[in-house]
Amino acid sequence: MAKKNSDSHVSSKVPAKAANLKALAEHLGLSQGTVSLVVNRSPSAASIPPETQARILEAAKKLNYRANFFAKSLRSQRSFTIGILHPDLSDYVALVMGGIEDQLLRQNYFYFAAGHRNQRELMEEYPRMMIERSVEGIIAIDSLLQHPLPVPVVSVSGHQKMAGVTNVVLDHRRAAELALGHLLETGHRDIAFMKGPSISSDTEHRWRSICEVARTLNIEMKPELCVEMESSPTYPDVGYPVAQQLLARNQHFTALFAYNDVAAIGAIRALFDAGRRVPDDVTVIGFDDIPSAAFQNPSLTTVRQPLRRMGEIAARTLLELIDEKKAQTGGGLSKDSREEISVEPELVVRESTTCRRAPFQAEEVAAITPSFSITT
Amino acid sequence: MAKKNSDSHVSSKVPAKAANLKALAEHLGLSQGTVSLVVNRSPSAASIPPETQARILEAAKKLNYRANFFAKSLRSQRSFTIGILHPDLSDYVALVMGGIEDQLLRQNYFYFAAGHRNQRELMEEYPRMMIERSVEGIIAIDSLLQHPLPVPVVSVSGHQKMAGVTNVVLDHRRAAELALGHLLETGHRDIAFMKGPSISSDTEHRWRSICEVARTLNIEMKPELCVEMESSPTYPDVGYPVAQQLLARNQHFTALFAYNDVAAIGAIRALFDAGRRVPDDVTVIGFDDIPSAAFQNPSLTTVRQPLRRMGEIAARTLLELIDEKKAQTGGGLSKDSREEISVEPELVVRESTTCRRAPFQAEEVAAITPSFSITT
C-alpha cells in the first residue's frame, strides 16, 4: 500500500500570507469601504454594479482574503463564541457537549470550555474569564452559577432561579414514575435508594421527585434503605463504597435505584463482591443511559436522559436568546423567554432488572440509541 | 435546609458596564498610554512613580476595568487560543481533552474544539475556520491533517510526517510486547487479532508493531484469526459484529487481542452470546484503559495508554512551540523540535485474562488510576 502522505512536497505552498483589506483595496484600485461592503454582501452594496462586485470577489479569492476576526469583532461587537462551563469532562458532559458542538458549529459559532472541578474559585473565575473574552452567552452543565452574568445563560440540569438563566431539565417526576413503576410492576417493594451528592446540581430535584412519586405509589422509603453519595459520580468507583455502606446495614432489599449509571455500575460490583447476584438477588436500575450502560454485564436498565439532545436544545436556545438580545436595541425587553425547558426521559429495560437472560441483540441497542452505526 | 440561592435580590448588581481605557484615563487625568503601561506592568512603566501606579491600579479596580480582548489581540497579534481537532467527543477524546484543558487553562489559554466525524470536508474546513480565528496552534487528536498549516501543530496518536507537526504517540512496540508477553505467559498460543479501522490514525502503527513483536516472540498470526474493524470504535457496538465474524469462521482460538477497550467490550458480549465465557473459554485483552474498563464484568485486562497525560504533553509541547515561534522573530529557524514524543504504555491485568476471580479491591483501582478519588 503506497503511503498516502505527499511526503515529497511536504513544505508545499502554505497559502500566501492572507492579504488584508487595505492590500486588497489597493490592488483593485478601490476604497476599503467599497470592498468591505461587497465581500460582506452588505445591503448597502446594492448600488455597486455587478461587474465591479464580481471583480472584487474574484480578487478576494485570488489574494486569499480573510477578514481579520479580531478587527471584525472589535468593530461589530460580536464574537460568535460562547462559553461552556462544566465540572469535568466526564461521559455525561461529553455527550451534552457533543450536542452543543454540533449546533454551534453549523451556525459558525465556536465555544470555550472550562472544567471547574467543583472548586469554588474556578466556578467564579472561569465565567469571568469567558466574559472577558466577550463570549456572547454561556452554557452551564451541571454547574451552579454564583452571580448573575451580563450575557444570556442556559443551564443544563441546573435548577437556578436567576434572572437571565434558562434551565434545560429532565422531567424528573416522569423519570421517577418510570423507574418506580417498573420496579413495582416487577414485584419489588423493598427498594433501596441512592441519593446523589449535594454537589451535583440535579440531586435535589431528582430526590424530591422520587419522594413524591414514591408517596403517590405507596412505596415506603425506609431511611435505613437510603444512602447518600458524597462525591461527584464521575467514575464508577464512587458507587462502590456507597453500596457497601448499604450492605453493611444488613437490611433486606430486593431492588436498588441508583443515582446514575456510573454509580449503578460501581454498586453492582459491590453487590457482586458481597455475593449478591444482579438481577437474581437484587434488581438494579440506573439513570442517564450512558453509552456503556448497554454493554455492561449485566446490561443496565436505566432511565434514559436524552443528553445529546439536551445539549442541542441548550445551544439552540442560547443562540436564540443571543439573537433576541442583539435585536432588541435597548428597546422594551422581549418576552422573557421560558425559564425552563423540560425534556422527557425514557425507560430502557435491560438485564439488570429482569431474570430473563436474553441473547444480546445489536438491533435493540441501535433502536435505543439511533445515532450508532452498526456495520455488518 | 434554607434555600441557598439569594432569590430575593436576584437582579442584584450586575457589575457596572466595564470601563474602557479612555474612560479610565480621563477619570484619572492621565493619558491612555500611561495607564496602559501600568495596568500591564510593562517594563516601560519603570519611570512612573509608585504612588501614581498605585492610584492607577486602584482606579482600575474601582471602575472594574478589563482590557477589551479583541482590541488587545488585534494590536498585539496574540489570541491565547488554540484549536483542538477531533473525530468525535468519545471517551477517548474526552480523556485527552481533559489533559489539554488542564494545561491550557493554567496558562490562560482557551481552546476551540471541533469534531469532524471523519468527514473529509470538515477535516479541511475546521482547521481553516480555526486559523481564521487566529488560533496560535492546533492539536489534532486521532485526526490526519490534509495540508500543512501556518501554525504549530501537535498530533495525538497521529503519525504524520509533515513539516511543523509534532506527534505524541504511544510506544506501540512496547505495548505489543506487554500484551503478547502476557498472553504467552498465561499459556496462549492460538491468538486472534483484531485490527482497527483504517480511519483511525493509530491503526497502522499499532498493527505493524504487533506483527513485528509476534514474529520476535514466535507467535504465529494466522490470517484466519485476524479480523478487521470497519468503522470508528467509538461505541462498543462496533466490536460486536467483528467478533461474530471471527466466530463464524469456526477456527480455534483461546485468546483475543482487541483493538481497544470499547471493541473488547463489544466482543466479550458477542463471545458470551455465542456461549463462550471470558476468561474461562477465551481470554480477552483490550487497549486504552478507559475508565469503565475496570468496571466491566469481567473487568478488562488492557494495555493502558496514559491518555490524560498525552493530552497534557501535547498541550505543553504546543505552548512551547508557540513561544519559540513568537521568540524567533523571523530569525534562523530554531531547533526544529522533536518530531515525535513517545509515551510508555502499562499493562493492567484484570479479570478478562485470568481464571482467578478475586474480589474487587477499591485500592487496586486507585493504584492503577491515581486520579480517582475514593470516598470512604
Next chain:
DNA sequence: GAATCCAGCTAAAACGTTTTAGCCCGGAGG
C-alpha cells in the same frame, strides 16, 4: 547662565475592520 539630563509623562501611529455621511458626475426634467 547655558548645557545636560532625567523623571514623568503625552501624542499619535498602528492593528484591520465596518459603516455612515456625503462627494462627484452625468443625464433627465423643467
Next chain:
DNA sequence: CCTCCGGGCTAAAACGTTTTAGCTGGATTC
C-alpha cells in the same frame, strides 16, 4: 441653462488597545 436625482463610489470616524518617539520642566553640572 439651471436644478434635481441617483448611481457609484470615497473619506473618515469609530472600535479599544499597545508602544514608540518625544516633549516638558526642574535639577544638576561646568
